[in-house]
Amino acid sequence: MTRKLLVGFLLLVACMLAEDAARGVELQLPKEVVAGADMAVPTMGSGSATFYLVGPAGTVKRAIKLGQEIQIKGEDVRAAGRYVAVITGDNGGSGGFWVMPAKVANVGFIAQPSRLPVALPGAVSGVVYAFDHFHNLVYQPQPVKFELSVAGAPTTTRTVATKDGVAWTRMDSGRKQGAAQFDAEVDGISARRVVQQVAGDPCNLRMKAQRTPMGILVETDPIRDCSGNPVPDGTIVTFTSVDSKGTTTVDARIKRDVASAQLPAADRATISVASGVVLGNEIRIGGAQ
């Protein structure tokens, strides 16, 4: 990047020197053109000369006949920025013009994070970069519409104007788990990212226990987070039983919303349940509950 800038700067200096060498005759150039648009530069005099067009992404050198229009194709002015045109020779001249970005054609959309718990304020961030067809950043202000939606829940919408080609927003994660569609739209061009909204910590973790011929069967009620979403399968739920023979622990996995485990038989036991940093209820077998 630095190298490109340096090369561009040197080319610009070279053009300015060439401009001086062309004895300061001003070429008739438009002040601004749109990136990718064809243009023509009139010339005066007669005979042959060399035409240079120096832009931020390259240089064009062409032999021309003076007195005829120089046709500059759109592909030579695709990169937005300052251009300098120079015609060498006695009847030469020079001039500069700006190539402006074309209309928005591409949207670069960065959404973070790709997975997060539900009901977190300001946790979803989206950044939009507006580009034209030639990958120029469109720095004229553009309204960007951000939309975060998950099936079965209301959609959150926010509109932000780009500044220097960039717009960003922060949104709350929804209360319903699922793959949320995070859309950004600029001037009819849209991009979509998926933000997986997952259940939070278990809420109101409760279990029940019953004696079986194999020992003590413990099973939780359906485990949900504080927004009512089922906690995903595979989540660890730890059952701990303390009896006269010692402590028994089983790291059970949630399967179809509940976790269960078979604990060893005991006349009296105190059984507790926890998941992560969340504690559930405690049951005393063989004593008062």
Next chain:
Amino acid sequence: MSGKALAIAITAITVVLVAIGTLWPGEASGTVYIAGAGTSAFNSNDTPEAAARSLFDNVRQRNWSRAYSYIGNQNEVDQRDMEADLQGTNDSLRTYSTLEPSDFRVLHQTNDTAVVRANLKWATAVGAFYETRDLNLTRQGNGWKVVWPSGKQPNVPPQVIPVNYLRWDVIFRGPGDDWGAQNVEAPHVRITSMKAGASGDNVVIMGEILNEDTVPAFVDVKATLVGKDGNTLGKENSFDKISHTLLPKEVSPFRIDFPGVRLAEVKSVRMEPNSSLVPASADPVIAVQHQQLQVDARGKHVLQGELVNESGRVVNIPHVIATYYNNQGQVIWVADGYVDRALLPGIPMPFGVAVPDDLASQVHNYRVIVNQYSQGKFLQ
């Protein structure tokens, strides 16, 4: 003395010694056995200690039929069972172990019976493994024989165990994805407690880490000790004193040792919990039953219990990590130990994890987790 003179002197002495050895060879009165040396095993059953030593020396040399010849109750014990007992099965840690020269001590002896304590040391990939066996011996004829415990190795009857636990696979971002397309998020993990302490000449950082995400995480904890002058005293990681694969909402203890660093030199500690997304399976579930703090035969404090593999797959190498808490619920020590037998489905396997004697009185509560290494862990 110059180097040249020294070389001449050494050569001359060597020549003289070779000549003496050739002209007057020593008369050996018998074979001198040095435990652990050479490739031949010690073989004698003149005394109870010699019989026990002979048996295990032949085990060390993997000379199983010779070792079996020192068994007195061959009508009760099959050679294959003895081999399985000593050599291990099911790709357990024992199958990768080598017996080192061991120590034998007669605890009790009469004319016809004796008890010998064998302190066995097994060299394993995860360090030395110590085993103490009290062997009963009887006099049979002119020699002593070992009465081998006749318990058969537990076996799991043929059956079908349905396993329908969850499994997670991961597809990472590829080169063909759009610019700006997200990669899968690394799991969110959090250190829930941390404590720096001293153990001998070492600084020890210990604590617990929680996977607070809904996907499995491969975790590691790194710590950097910063001295009072701002310089780094050391960087270490938790290595195997952690359960690296954490399922959602699973908590693992960790311990990081800094050998040769004194706690008084430490100004601060920088912790770096790292996590990455890995494919994982929610299977197997291993119950830890009947955990109790005990004092073993050597007077050491240990946390003992039983592991029960509740799945249908053999766990080849179980690794037990214990967290000890004081009466305020703070982590005061993290210890670990490998079990050198494979965990067969449904068959309880005893384990023991050391408790430092100086901390034993402070232990108010404890928690045991089981890390497991199984063949084809992610392939099934």
